[in-house]
Amino acid sequence: MNDIIISIDLGGTRIRAARFNTHLHILERTETLTLAHEGQAAVLERIKGLVREVMPADGSKVLGIGISAPGPLNPQTGVIVAPPNLNGWHNVPLGGILREAFDLPVYVGNDANVAALAEYLRGAAKGNYRHIVYVTHSTGIGSGIITEGKLLLGRDGLAAEVGHIPLVFDQGRISTLENEAAGPDMAAQAVKRIQAGETSAIVDLVDGDLSRVTGSIVGHAAQQGDPLALEIVRRSGMLLGLGIVTLLHLFNPEIVIVGGGVSTLGDLIFTPMKEAIERYAHDPAYYQDLVITHPTLGEDVSLVGAAALVLTQGGGMDITAAAQKLAL
Amino acid sequence: MNDIIISIDLGGTRIRAARFNTHLHILERTETLTLAHEGQAAVLERIKGLVREVMPADGSKVLGIGISAPGPLNPQTGVIVAPPNLNGWHNVPLGGILREAFDLPVYVGNDANVAALAEYLRGAAKGNYRHIVYVTHSTGIGSGIITEGKLLLGRDGLAAEVGHIPLVFDQGRISTLENEAAGPDMAAQAVKRIQAGETSAIVDLVDGDLSRVTGSIVGHAAQQGDPLALEIVRRSGMLLGLGIVTLLHLFNPEIVIVGGGVSTLGDLIFTPMKEAIERYAHDPAYYQDLVITHPTLGEDVSLVGAAALVLTQGGGMDITAAAQKLAL
Numbered sequence: 001m002n003d004i005i006i007s008i009d010l011g012g013t014r015i016r017a018a019r020f021n022t023h024l025h026i027l028e029r030t031e032t033l034t035l036a037h038e039g040q041a042a043v044l045e046r047i048k049g050l051v052r053e054v055m056p057a058d059g060s061k062v063l064g065i066g067i068s069a070p071g072p073l074n075p076q077t078g079v080i081v082a083p084p085n086l087n088g089w090h091n092v093p094l095g096g097i098l099r100e101a102f103d104l105p106v107y108v109g110n111d112a113n114v115a116a117l118a119e120y121l122r123g124a125a126k127g128n129y130r131h132i133v134y135v136t137h138s139t140g141i142g143s144g145i146i147t148e149g150k151l152l153l154g155r156d157g158l159a160a161e162v163g164h165i166p167l168v169f170d171q172g173r174i175s176t177l178e179n180e181a182a183g184p185d186m187a188a189q190a191v192k193r194i195q196a197g198e199t200s201a202i203v204d205l206v207d208g209d210l211s212r213v214t215g216s217i218v219g220h221a222a223q224q225g226d227p228l229a230l231e232i233v234r235r236s237g238m239l240l241g242l243g244i245v246t247l248l249h250l251f252n253p254e255i256v257i258v259g260g261g262v263s264t265l266g267d268l269i270f271t272p273m274k275e276a277i278e279r280y281a282h283d284p285a286y287y288q289d290l291v292i293t294h295p296t297l298g299e300d301v302s303l304v305g306a307a308a309l310v311l312t313q314g315g316g317m318d319i320t321a322a323a324q325k326l327a328l
Numbered sequence: 329m330n331d332i333i334i335s336i337d338l339g340g341t342r343i344r345a346a347r348f349n350t351h352l353h354i355l356e357r358t359e360t361l362t363l364a365h366e367g368q369a370a371v372l373e374r375i376k377g378l379v380r381e382v383m384p385a386d387g388s389k390v391l392g393i394g395i396s397a398p399g400p401l402n403p404q405t406g407v408i409v410a411p412p413n414l415n416g417w418h419n420v421p422l423g424g425i426l427r428e429a430f431d432l433p434v435y436v437g438n439d440a441n442v443a444a445l446a447e448y449l450r451g452a453a454k455g456n457y458r459h460i461v462y463v464t465h466s467t468g469i470g471s472g473i474i475t476e477g478k479l480l481l482g483r484d485g486l487a488a489e490v491g492h493i494p495l496v497f498d499q500g501r502i503s504t505l506e507n508e509a510a511g512p513d514m515a516a517q518a519v520k521r522i523q524a525g526e527t528s529a530i531v532d533l534v535d536g537d538l539s540r541v542t543g544s545i546v547g548h549a550a551q552q553g554d555p556l557a558l559e560i561v562r563r564s565g566m567l568l569g570l571g572i573v574t575l576l577h578l579f580n581p582e583i584v585i586v587g588g589g590v591s592t593l594g595d596l597i598f599t600p601m602k603e604a605i606e607r608y609a610h611d612p613a614y615y616q617d618l619v620i621t622h623p624t625l626g627e628d629v630s631l632v633g634a635a636a637l638v639l640t641q642g643g644g645m646d647i648t649a650a651a652q653k654l655a656l
Contacts, residue, residue: 072611072613130483131482131483145578147475147480147482147487148478148481150476152475152578152579153476153580154459154475154579154580154581155458155459155580155581155582156580156613157580158577158580158611158613158614159475159577159578159579159580160578161577161578161610162577162578164577164609164610165573165574165577165578166495166570166573166574166608167494167495167496168496169495169496169497169498170496170497170498170499170500171498172498174570174608176610239496242494242496242502245493245494246493246494246574247578249486249487249489249490249492249493250473250480250487250488250489250490250493250574250575250578251480251482251487252481252482252483252484252485252486252487253482253483254483280494280502281492282489282492282504283400283486285400285484285486286486289483
């Protein structure tokens with residue numbers, strides 16, 4: 001019998017759970033809808049139920065439970081602070097609740113940090129990398145950063161929040177990367193310009209109902225060659241590139257992995273992003289040997305990363321060493 | 329006999345050298361002028377001469393030589409890339425040259441990183457801190473960052489260069505923190521506005537010769553209450569605050585130490601800087617328990633930091649553990 005890790009991916013729509021071996025392979029999985037509107041107690045019961053489903057029945061030793069959850073959260077205390085997509089959750093001690101229910105070590109990590117761990121151990125950054133930046137470009141912009149083989153957490157686990165860095169200064173107005181470049185801002189820009197009289201294929205894609213415009217719709221229009229949408233996507237990619245320039249100067253990584261829904265637009269985002277990197281980096285040394293790539297793990301990324309939290313005791317251990325030991 | 333560390337502070341004006349014990353106390357010191365115009369070979373000979381002067385005569389064991397040098401440099405290879413204030417130096421393998429001359433381990437660090445180490449072990453951040461940001465605001469803007477008790481270096485030692493992060497300004501113009509807020513930019517702004525017709529006490533301070541305006545002169549005028557100078561200093565402090573907001577979101581530190589010539593203006597810089605932090609941080613959790621302070625080591629900071637490089641083998645070891653062992 002081999003040791004087992006239990007992994008949970010708590011999302012706004014779905015809760016997934018899996019049983020892993022210590023090589024980070026999934027042995028069994030299950031999932032259910034989150035149904036957050038039914039209240040926090042009901043969701044917590046569903047989580048416990050899924051954990052029971054994937055617990056080993058053969059008496060294998062369980063090393064611990066790892067949870068990927070929406071931030072902000074404190075990985076030291078396991079407290080979920082106030083996730084925007086889990087309505088009504090505020091300072092929920094999820095780590096402590098599960099620790100008490102199952103009498104096991106529990107490690108909680110935010111989704112971007114956990115994704116960085118997963119791509120490091122099993123995905124795009126597998127190999128000899130020690131300095132890794134993972135950026136997710138979606139309805140928000142987040143990051144997970146690994147320096148010298150360790151997950152960067154900071155004092156309270158609030159580090160690596162690239163979306164909140166201040167960036168734009170038009171007429172003295174200051175905004176953040178996320179508020180200027182993420183999906184909802186792309187949608188808002190499109191709506192504003194259409195309302196001001198510009199024409200765009202976006203109007204037809206939402207049957208004339210501008211309240212239905214999302215970042216995803218703007219991306220779809222850009223893929224069809226709509227000039228307005230292309231301009232908005234290009235600006236988003238350029239600003240993302242500027243955010244990455246900041247990360248390059250602060251972390252000097254070997255690899256940057258760009259994931260999230262907006263990134264699936266591929267070159268429409270990557271081309272302006274790379275142009276910004278080459279134009280605004282202080283020195284070619286920051287990007288000439290840099291690998292810039294997409295994530296490879298797909299939907300399982302959070303489950304793999306949450307399991308990795310257990311292996312690395314919350315990301316606090318040197319992960320390269322752990323990976324070598326486990327021949328991951 | 330106790331073990332000894334040799335420390336060198338290579339600056340554009342002076343070279344300092346000292347003999348330290350392993351508690352990071354100076355036992356003996358010496359210095360000479362750099363005279364960079366005499367050429368690289370002459371400067372290298374002067375460095376070797378100073379090392380010989382501070383070598384122990386009693387047969388004590390020397391653990392190694394630590395060097396603080398102007399960046400950019402590669403701490404892994406000990407190569408000084410192209411320091412602006414050491415004219416004609418380009419890819420000088422300073423570490424290797426001294427290693428060969430003295431047959432000792434040699435560790436090279438850039439001045440901001442070394443200052444962070446020094447303030448951590450002997451200065452403003454002495455204590456139980458594990459996450460430290462040191463920012464220097466002078467003719468340039470640089471930083472040294474300690475995460476989880478280790479100096480942040482990145483792949484090639486090019487990490488922690490906060491001065492080069494891009495910020496977007498009016499009309500899509502993109503510039504860097506350093507180019508908008510450091511001393512030379514403060515001087516350039518003052519000159520431009522005076523030439524455009526504004527009045528300022530700065531004109532009298534330079535006897536009407538605007539080519540003599542420096543960041544330091546602008547600071548002096550601000551201390552005298554000159555409205556133009558006060559406005560420029562205030563903008564510099566605000567932009568520095570925005571840079572620190574970026575560092576808070578990426579590193580979630582316990583303490584931020586702000587040093588360098590411009591920072592000696594005290595509240596003239598610190599007040600707008602703190603206002604920007606409180607206004608633009610995403611959440612009070614980033615600053616409510618944050619210590620923001622001045623450095624305490626003064627002129628010896630680089631010598632202490634370079635000696636600390638030897639103790640921590642280039643900053644790569646956990647420094648808290650080293651400090652505890654040495655009862656620093």
